Amino acid sequence: MRDSLLKGLICDKRVRVYLCKTTDLCEVARFKHDLWPTSAAALGRVLSVGTVLGGMIKNTNEKVTIQINGNGSIGTIMAEAYPNGRVKGFVGDPHLLLIDNNTHKLAVGKIVGTDGYLRVIKDLGLKSDFVGTVKLVSGEIGEDFAYYFTVSEQIPTAVSVGVLVNDDGSIKSAGALIIQMMPEATEADITYCEEIIKNLAPISELIDKSPDLNDLLMTIFGDVDILEQIDLKFECDCSKERMAEALATINKAELLEMIAEDHGCEIVCQYCSKKYNFSEEELIRLVNEKKENVDVENS
Ligand code: ZN
Numbered sequence: 146m147r148d149s150l151l152k153g154l155i156c157d158k159r160v161r162v163y164l165c166k167t168t169d170l171c172e173v174a175r176f177k178h179d180l181w182p183t184s185a186a187a188l189g190r191v192l193s194v195g196t197v198l199g200g201m202i203k204n205t206n207e208k209v210t211i212q213i214n215g216n217g218s219i220g221t222i223m224a225e226a227y228p229n230g231r232v233k234g235f236v237g238d239p240h241l242l243l244i245d246n247n248t249h250k251l252a253v254g255k256i257v258g259t260d261g262y263l264r265v266i267k268d269l270g271l272k273s274d275f276v277g278t279v280k281l282v283s284g285e286i287g288e289d290f291a292y293y294f295t296v297s298e299q300i301p302t303a304v305s306v307g308v309l310v311n312d313d314g315s316i317k318s319a320g321a322l323i324i325q326m327m328p329e330a331t332e333a334d335i336t337y338c339e340e341i342i343k344n345l346a347p348i349s350e351l352i353d354k355s356p357d358l359n360d361l362l363m364t365i366f367g368d369v370d371i372l373e374q375i376d377l378k379f380e381c382d383c384s385k386e387r388m389a390e391a392l393a394t395i396n397k398a399e400l401l402e403m404i405a406e407d408h409g410c411e412i413v414c415q416y417c418s419k420k421y422n423f424s425e426e427e428l429i430r431l432v433n434e435k436k437e438n439v440d441v442e443n444s
Contacts (some may be wrong), residue, residue, distance in 0.1 A: 146166060146356040146357055146358070147169070147376055147377075148165070148166050148167050148168065148169045148170050148376065148377040148378060149165065149166060149230075149358060149374050149375060149376050149377055150163060150164070150165040150196050150197060150200045150230065150374070150375045150377055151163070151164045151165070151358045151359065151362055151371060151373075151374050152200060152371070152372045152373045152374075152375075153362060153369040153370055153371045153372055154369070154370040154372065155366050155368070155369055155370070156330065156331075156334040156337065156338075158327075158370065159326075159327050159329045159330045159331065159334050160324060160325065160326055160327060160330055160334050160338060161324070161325040161327060162322070162323070162324050162325075162362065162366065162369065163197045163200065163201075163321070163322070163323040163325075164320070164321070164322050164323075164358050164361065164362050164365075165193060165196050165197055165200075165320050165321050165358075165377060166318075166319070166320045166352050166356060166358055166377075167189065167192060167193040167196060167319045167320050167321070167377060168316055168317070168318045168319045168320070168352065168356075169378075170192060170196075170232060170319075170377055170378055170379040171185065171188075171189035171192060171193070171308055171316045171319040171379075172315060172316040173378075173379040174188055174189065174192060174234065174379050175189075175314070175315065175316055177379075177417050177418045177419075178235060178236070178239045178418050179239055179240070179418075180236070180239045180240075181239065181240045181241055181242045181314065182242050182251055182310040182314055183219075183241045183242050183243045183244075183251045183252060183253060183256050184219060184236050184238060184239045184240065184241040184242075184256070185308065185310060185314070185316065186251045186253050186308040186310060187219055187222060187236060187241075187253045187256060187257055187286065188222060188224075188234055188235070188236045189308035189316065189319045190253065190285075190286035190287065190306045190307065190308055190319075190321075191211055191213060191222050191224045191234060191286055192224055192226075192232050192234050192379070193306050193308070193319055193320055193321040194211075194286065194287075194290045194304065194306055194321050194323070195209070195211055195224040195225075195226040195232050195234065196226055196230065196232050196321075196377050197321060197323050198211070198226055198265065199226030199227050199228055199229075199230065199231070199232060200228065200230070200373075200375055202227075202228040202267070203228070204228070204269075204270070205228055205229065206270050207227075207228065207267065207268060207269050207270055208225055208226065208227050208228075208267075208268045209225070209226050209227075209265060209266065209267050209268070210223070210224070210225050210265070210266040210268065211223065211224045211225075211226070211234075211263070211264070211265055211266075212262075212263075212264040212266070213257065213261070213262070213263050213264070213281070213286075213289070214261040214262060215257045215258030215259050215260055215261035215262075215281045215284045216258045216260040216261050217255065217256045217257045217258025217260075217284060218238060218241060218243075218256050218258075219236050219237055219238050219241055219256040219257055219258075220236065220237020220238050221236070221237050222234070222235075222236045222237070222257070223235055223236075223415075223416075225416070228375075229375070230375040230376050230377040230378060231377075231378060231379075231380045231382075232377065232378075232379055232380075233379060233380065233381045233382075233416040233417060234416065235415050235416055235417075235418075238256075241256050243255055243256055251308075251310065253284065253285055253286060254283050254284035254285040255284070256284075257281070257284030257285075257286070258281070258284050259280075259281045259282070259283060259284045260281075261280075261281055262278050262279065262280060262281060263278070263279050263280075263281055263289045263290070263292075263293050264276065264277070264278045265277045265278075265293060265297070277293060277297035277298065278297070279292055279293045279296050279297055286306060287304045287305060287306040287307075287321075288304070290302075290304045290306070290323075291303055291304040294323075294325065300325050300326065300327075301325070301326040301330075301335070302323060302324065302325045302326070303323070303324045303338065303339075303342050304321065304322075304323050305321065305322045305323075305342065305345060305347070305348040306320070306321035306322075306348060307319065307320070307321075307347045307348045307349030307350070308349055309349040309350065309353060317349075317353060318349045318350070318352045318353035318356075319349055319352070320348050320349060320351075320352040321348060322345075322348050322365070324338050324342070326338070341365060341366065345365065351365075358374075359371065379417075381414060381416045381417035381419065383414040383416065383417060383419060383421075385421055388412050388414070388421045388423075389423070389427075389431065391412070392410075392412065392423065392428075392431055393431055393434065393435065397432060397435055400428055400431060400432050400435070401432060403428055404425055404428045404429060404432070408424075408425040409422065409423055409424045409425050409427075409428060410422075410423050410428065411423075
């Protein structure tokens with residue numbers, strides 16, 4: 146089964162459910178960024194919830210950016226998600242392997258930390274973007290997003306997200322289940338969903354055993370109105386032109402130094418680790434274009 150996101154309704158359309166399988170895109174992220182297991186699990190969890198946030202967007206020209214920093218060893222985790230199922234992201238330190246002594250599981254909460262925030266920025270193509278920031282609860286990502294949805298978006302939400310890593314470091318399975326109470330939801334609906342969540346095995350294990358999302362959703366909830374299915378993938382939209390635009394913002398003295406000392410430069414895209422090389426001639430052209438810009442401004 147390809148990576149995808151299923152959207153559905155349960156409890157007579159009073160409760161929304163989102164289920165995504167993100168195994169392949171987490172493996173692409175691991176490969177591109179050379180992520181070690183605990184870093185891979187942390188980014189994989191954020192990317193997985195990110196695809197759901199992207200799937201909640203209604204207009205195709207919008208996007209959502211997620212920033213997490215809990216002052217832990219992993220540093221900042223960033224992700225961007227789009228309504229067409231595209232997602233990309235990176236972490237400050239890709240080379241972390243930390244296992245919890247008690248649970249023997251990857252210690253995501255410990256490397257993320259809790260002394261910081263989770264921020265969601267919805268770029269709505271308007272001047273007034275939506276920005277929601279909450280304090281981190283546990284750094285385990287799932288609980289933190291549940292708190293974000295409940296407090297910042299005022300939608301009572303349960304989040305189960307997980308990434309299973311093979312012994313060789315590759316991704317075995319990954320995904321997320323998000324349950325949201327709509328305003329019409331009854332006390333009975335809430336109790337029903339709480340019971341299901343309480344007895345639910347970790348979502349990455351469920352996806353590993355049942356990679357067909359339709360089957361899995363039916364197994365969990367019995368009866369679901371499926372609304373939409375979106376294919377998901379890790380994809381970056383960087384290009385040499387964009388990198389040149391970024392280079393052009395560097396001051397002229399620094400560019401001249403790159404030309405004199407290194408006779409060119411290499412820029413690495415943070416989101417996908419792709420390398421872009423600029424030759425001495427290309428840098429000289431950038432400097433010359435800068436000069437023209439200054440002249441125009443001064444005239
Ligand atoms: Zn890129």
